[in-house]
Amino acid sequence: MLKGKKIVLGVTGSIAAYKAAVLVRLLVKEGAEVQVVMTPSAKEFITPLTLSTLSGRPVLSEFFNTGNGSWHSHVELGLWADAMIVAPATASTLGKMAAGVADNLLVTTYMSMKAPVFIAPAMDLDMYAHPATVHNIGTLKAYGNHIIEAAAGELASHLCGKGRMEEPENIVKALKDFFLTDRDLEGKRVLITAGPTYEKIDPVRFIGNYSSGKMGFAIAAECARRGAAVTLVAGPVSLPTPHPAIERIDVESAREMCETAVAVFPSCDAAVLSAAVADYRPAVQASSKIKRTSDGMTIDLEANPDIAATLGRAKKEGQCLAGFALETDNAEENACKKLEKKNLDFIVLNSLEDEGAGFSCDTNKVTIIDRNGKNAYPLKSKAGVAKDVVSHLAKLLMLLVMLFVPSFASAEGEELNATVNLNSSKVQGSNTEVFTMLRDALDEFINTRKWTTNFYEENERIMCSFNFVVNSYANDGSFDCSLMVQASRPVFGSSYNSVLFKYEDPSVKFKYQPYDRLEFIEDNLDNNLTAVIAFYVYMIIGMDLDSMGELGGSEFLNKALTIANNAQNLGDSGWRAGGSDNNRHSIIDDYMNGALEPVRKLMYKYHRLGLDTMFKSADGGRKAITESIKLLKQAYDDRPMAYFTELFTEYKVDEIVNVYSKCTPEEKKDVVKILSEINPSLSSEWDKITRNNN
Ligand code: CTP
Numbered sequence: 116m117l118k119g120k121k122i123v124l125g126v127t128g129s130i131a132a133y134k135a136a137v138l139v140r141l142l143v144k145e146g147a148e149v150q151v152v153m154t155p156s157a158k159e160f161i162t163p164l165t166l167s168t169l170s171g172r173p174v175l176s177e178f179f180n181t182g183n184g185s186w187h188s189h190v191e192l193g194l195w196a197d198a199m200i201v202a203p204a205t206a207s208t209l210g211k212m213a214a215g216v217a218d219n220l221l222v223t224t225y226m227s228m229k230a231p232v233f234i235a236p237a238m239d240l241d242m243y244a245h246p247a248t249v250h251n252i253g254t255l256k257a258y259g260n261h262i263i264e265a266a267a268g269e270l271a272s273h274l275c276g277k278g279r280m281e282e283p284e285n286i287v288k289a290l291k292d293f294f295l296t297d298r299d300l301e302g303k304r305v306l307i308t309a310g311p312t313y314e315k316i317d318p319v320r321f322i323g324n325y326s327s328g329k330m331g332f333a334i335a336a337e338c339a340r341r342g343a344a345v346t347l348v349a350g351p352v353s354l355p356t357p358h359p360a361i362e363r364i365d366v367e368s369a370r371e372m373c374e375t376a377v378a379v380f381p382s383c384d385a386a387v388l389s390a391a392v393a394d395y396r397p398a399v400q401a402s403s404k405i406k407r408t409s410d411g412m413t414i415d416l417e418a419n420p421d422i423a424a425t426l427g428r429a430k431k432e433g434q435c436l437a438g439f440a441l442e443t444d445n446a447e448e449n450a451c452k453k454l455e456k457k458n459l460d461f462i463v464l465n466s467l468e469d470e471g472a473g474f475s476c477d478t479n480k481v482t483i484i485d486r487n488g489k490n491a492y493p494l495k496s497k498a499g500v501a502k503d504v505v506s507h508l509a510k511l512l513m514l515l516v517m518l519f520v521p522s523f524a525s526a527e528g529e530e531l532n533a534t535v536n537l538n539s540s541k542v543q544g545s546n547t548e549v550f551t552m553l554r555d556a557l558d559e560f561i562n563t564r565k566w567t568t569n570f571y572e573e574n575e576r577i578m579c580s581f582n583f584v585v586n587s588y589a590n591d592g593s594f595d596c597s598l599m600v601q602a603s604r605p606v607f608g609s610s611y612n613s614v615l616f617k618y619e620d621p622s623v624k625f626k627y628q629p630y631d632r633l634e635f636i637e638d639n640l641d642n643n644l645t646a647v648i649a650f651y652v653y654m655i656i657g658m659d660l661d662s663m664g665e666l667g668g669s670e671f672l673n674k675a676l677t678i679a680n681n682a683q684n685l686g687d688s689g690w691r692a693g694g695s696d697n698n699r700h701s702i703i704d705d706y707m708n709g710a711l712e713p714v715r716k717l718m719y720k721y722h723r724l725g726l727d728t729m730f731k732s733a734d735g736g737r738k739a740i741t742e743s744i745k746l747l748k749q750a751y752d753d754r755p756m757a758y759f760t761e762l763f764t765e766y767k768v769d770e771i772v773n774v775y776s777k778c779t780p781e782e783k784k785d786v787v788k789i790l791s792e793i794n795p796s797l798s799s800e801w802d803k804i805t806r807n808n809n
Pocket residue numbers: 308369388389390391392393394419420421422423424437438439440441453
């Protein structure tokens with residue numbers, strides 16, 4: 116995503132300047148060209164030599180080159196860059212940028228910048244909270260800059276609080292998200308409420324609920340990723356802010372949440388109210404701890420404000436308001452009533468009766484209801500549900516602008532029906548949440564990406580499985596997994612499936628951190644995990660189409676081949692071309708090699724003319740399979756070193772033994788002879804064909 120992007124990195128005089136080195140390294144690793152511009156005081160914290168060495172370009176700091184007097188053109192830099200990052204940005208630089216005090220090269224470059232600007236402040240907590248800083252950040256935001264909010268933690272002053280520069284990894288993530296194509300909420304402002312509310316009984320007790328906040332946080336992350344300015348009003352939850360571009364306001368009670376939401380909503384284009392707001396609070400909140408008495412006790416409750424209804428009344432033309440409904444009885448009817456009563460534009464219904472849906476799960480199963488109808492979605496990860504909810508929101512916002520509201524349709528991929536398993540038992544003791552999130556993200560990625568423009572009916576989806584075993588995992592998100600990929604297709608007129616492809620990939624190395632979005636961009640292979648998945652998916656789709664029509668899968672098999680060829684620099688031995696290793700590259704290289712074209716042709720003969728016709732004519736079907744095995748032999752003779760012929764016999768062995776269980780001794784003899792030559796290591800299996808005397 117950042118490959119070839121030109122980035123100006125402005126570094127100012129903060130203790131966090133040392134992180135600029137990591138930032139430069141990460142950007143360069145992503146393939147970006149980085150030009151560092153430093154303020155004079157930044158040089159007190161990190162040397163220009165470090166940054167010029169890492170970026171491979173001289174660092175700029177003065178208006179003139181002191182050696183030859185030539186001018187360092189900030190105007191040219193402003194035109195050259197695809198983005199500017201100011202990280203760390205001190206309070207002083209923020210002030211100068213907000214006020215246009217152009218007394219150094221960094222601020223002049225900023226003021227000449229034609230590209231989007233990202234600002235990552237870093238300072239002490241009191242300075243960060245000071246009204247002057249708050250005002251300057253507000254001004255810079257209003258000018259259209261992207262503020263990457265400071266994180267909370269220990270500061271250089273040894274105080275703890277908000278002010279630490281966001282980690283370089285997250286800054287790069289914000290930048291990558293910006294350059295993603297599906298930024299359909301760019302320029303929109305979205306308010307999200309999330310989590311439970313706590314209603315105080317006394318200083319140590321409260322009335323609350325089990326809401327984890329995960330759903331609302333996932334929606335906030337998705338909105339931010341798609342370019343929206345997000346204000347996340349969060350009840351008491353123990354979740355980190357999921358995206359650096361989110362402004363988070365923590366509240367405790369329903370009244371605090373309501374006050375904040377009412378203040379923020381007028382400047383927003385949309386609000387998604389996912390909080391589980393307590394409907395009642397104790398009428399009296401004791402100022403000191405209530406003592407136990409021998410009697411029972413009664414707490415009088417009074418109603419809390421209904422935030423959704425309050426915003427529904429305040430809603431202006433063009434604003435979109437969405438709510439959630441958690442129902443146990445008459446789910447749809449009650450959800451529709453809430454939609455009307457609270458003046459919502461759509462409501463996301465989840466039923467507690469659905470397994471895997473609800474408060475503490477990582478999955479959810481929802482139905483989105485608006486005034487034009489409803490759309491029920493299957494069980495998905497909360498990130499997947501967030502994607503659906505935000506897609507619906509984006510669509511409605513667009514339609515509100517056009518003052519036209521048609522019904523909606525799902526845009527999910529339909530090619531694969533994949534199951535994804537991730538076995539992490541070998542790395543027990545590690546943080547297990549990351550494994551669940553990775554599994555869900557993979558499931559989502561494989562099953563909902565549109566891999567083709569072909570139309571697949573539900574019953575035509577290709578059955579496949581991706582079984583990962585985590586062999587090693589480190590806290591920086593480095594994984595090494597083995598991966599068993601298997602695909603099968605139904606045999607026409609029968610109840611059984613035939614294996615289309617099966618391969619155990621011994622090692623797939625990649626990086627994954629919670630909330631990372633799995634993305635695959637064909638001409639930019641920067642993520643080995645999605646490159647590997649895309650490779651197998653295209654291979655499977657191509658082989659399936661080969662089995663439907665002779666050489667029918669070329670388009671997709673060529674995509675797999677291109678990935679294998681382009682992935683040479685991803686540092687994963689599974690792609691290594693040329694050597695004697697059997698790997699992803701050799702499989703597709705064999706399969707698409709002209710000399711092995713008979714192998715591709717055999718797919719159609721074996722599956723379509725062979726297996727599919729066996730149910731009406733066993734002899735005819737088997738004859739076609741024998742012909743296909745002869746094609747396999749032809750390919751083997753032409754290229755005995757080709758791995759694919761061996762692999763094919765390995766995953767088809769049981770099926771082949773079964774196919775030839777009933778045939779003449781001559782047929783058995785012929786086929787056993789061929790198969791034993793192609794794969795002698797399976798001779799005991801092939802012998803079973805001869806021994807079967809049916
Ligand atoms: N909601 C809100 N403020 C409240 C109660 C609910 O903003 N005081 C919002 C929720 O965030 C959700 C929607 O209203 O988006 C529906 O919440 P729900 O609790 O299902 O509805 P209630 O109106 O509380 O109805 P009931 O408790 O009877 O189901």
